[in-house]
Amino acid sequence: MTRRVKEWAVSHPVQYVVHELNHKKQDYITTPPNICATCAYRGKHSVMVERIAIIGAGISGLLACKYTLSKGLTPIVFESQDEVGGVWTKTIRTTKLQTPKSLYQFSDFPWPPSLVQNFPTQNQVLEYIQSYAHHHGLHCHIKLNTRVISLSYDGPPEGEMQTWTLWGGTGKPFGPKGKWKVTVQDTGSLYTEVHLVDFVMMCAGKYSDFPNIPEFPQGKGPEVFEGKVIHSMEYSAMDNASAAKLVQGKKVAVIGFQKSGMDISMECTSANGLLQASSNHVLCYTGQNTGICLILPWGVPLAYLYQNRFSELLVHKPGQGILLSLLATFLSPLVMNLTTLFT
Template identity: 25%
Template sequence: MTLISPDQPTYVLAPVTDVDRHALDAAIDAAEPGALLMALIHHSGDTGLLDEFAAGLDQERRRAQAQGHPPAIMGEYPPAVAAQVRDRARRLLHAPLTPRIAVPDDALFRRMAQVCVDDTVGDEYVPHLREQGGFEAARRVVPTTRKPPADFTVAIIGCGMIGLNAAIKLGQAGFRYQVFEERDDLGGTWSRNTYPGAAVDTPSHFYSYSFELNPRWSKYYPTGTEYLQYLHHVADKYDIHPHIAFSTKVLGCRWDEDTQVWDLTVRHSDGSVRTHHANAVITATGVLNAAAIPDIDGMNTFHGETMHTAQWRHDVDLRGKRVVVLGTGCTSVQVVAGIADQVESLDVVLRQPHWIVPERKVAADVPEAMRWALEHIPYFHQWFRVKTYWWAADKGWSIPRIDEEWYATHVSASPANDALMQVCLDYLDQAFAERPDLKETLTPDFPPFAKRIVKDPGFFDAVKRDNVSLHRASLQRIHPDGVVTTEGKFIAADVIIWATGFKLEYLGFLDVVGRDGITLAQEWADENPRAYLGITVPGFPNLFVTAGPNAAPNHGGGHNVTSEEHVHYIVECLQHLIENGHTAMEPTRQATDDYNRRVDEELDKTVWKHAGTATGYYRNKAGRAWVACPWRLVDYWAMLRAPQPRDYVFTSAPRD
């Protein structure tokens, strides 16, 4: 993968000259027509194209309905309209590719967005889509009349997607920072998960930083290796490496009330343990860190090889081996699809299946002509990102929400939830028309979204192979030469692969001591973590938790969205301290309790709380939905534009 690396952010565009006409024609043929039409409007300045094509889309929709045709895939232009867009582009796009309209005003932007995605776009989405589409940087809200003092430092714990983002944005805002990374590489989950088939399950042209678009993705859903390469590119471009201490583990943090700083106990790569000081701490460690390996009788007696997917052993040759995989979530389906053709036999043991959806592009390459369009046609990439995001984000907000009358008599939770379930059931019917046994094994008995939805990377094809068997069970005991399932079946094995995910830990592995000696472990005891906006905690001044409790966008979008939102909010908080001469801030107990009361009330209407028979990490041991954020992505984004001073307690000087 070759990445472009200009000095300016990717939302700053320059005219494209010396355009190869053959390359442009091929790009027009390959380009997504909605985004291509928007690029054409930027280039020509002809906003009349919006009304013309909006009318054409409506006409084609009514014609298809009158003829009894099934509705088109959401947002996909009908062939006739797509052909008209391409024909107009061939006539109007020419070198140099110089936009006559740069980023349009809000009213025009909204009109363009609606025609691009072929859907109604509310006013509240305009600033959100401008930012997430990569048209402009996140707008600063807190005044910036004062620069951060030279001795004001921020400690960032972890250098995955969020930690790297935090480093970039803190540096741009003028804050000194230090990143502590326990591993010997950045990238978080993408340096940890190197199993066969490891890939992002969110579209690559969206699952990336809005301020650093990459037009050269080789796949629509990139491999883990390619995504890690992208993160390395970002770190190099923004010169982050000098600020990262690798192989360095933060053991604990203690707030010093006298000095108004955090004292961090850190074990360095040479084994020495030292104390570092920081005015603020950002935790960017994620929540799925420690591999969850079940404790099964006889584990130590096994004569073969074992490995967890997050601790993949590349020294183990699977060719010709008898392999048992435990689990059937996102990781398992990727591993099974990746190794089924290498092994002698593959037995997949699953306690509960997930709902699996078809996705045409999950393993598809991005054609070279499409990559050319993304890289060379001004604003095409931004609009393609908007369209990808639109249909992968808040359009799914209603699906996990419960219609009580419907749910009382259905497996699905509502008509919207049922529509997705029917897509999954149709996919099962088509995939296993000749194998009703496999269909039965892989059909869940709970509503979609109660467990994470899985996009099929080739799993359904893999399990139909003669050397693959499915077992609706768990493991009861391990013998030297195999395993016994809870159904009493013995399976001979040379290798056992734990595709069992991670222990969900909201900083339980870190010793954090706040004001008056209270520990975060005490504050979050009994698997009941609470935070204001999912980020700050009463009693822990200047501690900012990213990917905190009830902050995950489980209905759609991706981790990258909340990553940027959290980092933006933190920078705004720190700037508020500087502007007002404060040394520390923490949320009030009332604001935190009020916020979490609203969170619980909203989640009580969802399948994340009332999950039927589904098990998994979405709920804690008391049954509380502790992972999902209940708000639409656009609403949560709006909440995180800047701190509300009334919800915080500020300290203006060290106490005597």
């Protein structure tokens, strides 16, 4: 058989199913659970099947899924939420795209002409991302409500792997000596599966389900504050009415000046009115520049400098040549000074 599906039961309520792909040029005889039969069938094309696990179905995960499909590989995407879209599935009501939409789009899937706003709302961005997944037929490769709970490599000993200078010890991403073991759990039924794959792509992003809370010295953290302390992720998870009730008529300090801090500040103003919010609401940040003015004096947004192919020259990369190293060395301070000057 080209696919071996081993099933066995263990103590309730956890069950395990191991899915493994055989590397042979044959037709699929059976389709394992939750895998689209159309996508599983490869036999008539006589291709080598390599299975890729992609963790996360946000923008990066969807792009990775489409790209691996274009290379003739077999991706399976694990997403813990009940819909695709990543961070855009759990932002607050007033959130808008803070980058011109022309700089925030898929290269092969432009924004619809009917959308005239330059800074789309959260719902519009989420609909755009989900339309991209539908347009390219990615949903049959995505397992929603599926959380990755462990990841391990079943192959050569660690000592041998440390001697490798490139993937798999062969210079190729698919080594012949081992597989990745990805254990996932259905968030509703707690049913557990183990998937054996050839390669893993981490696309969970920096805005995962775990809040980034700084460490404080003993007696100087949130525990000494008599009021309510919540993380922006907790606030974003509230419905609109609960969020408005939380901040209405209260003195609110927002710590941090990145995107979520600015959005929550706007929510506080909306819930309390501009006059009351000016006396009851304070935004605290450590930087010397606000970062609000993103337009150069001649009317060009700074985003056009950062968010394009040119910006790749600003970053040092392993194995790059002397010319690229010099460009990154000289251009990085230039952009930093422009940002400081005009923000």
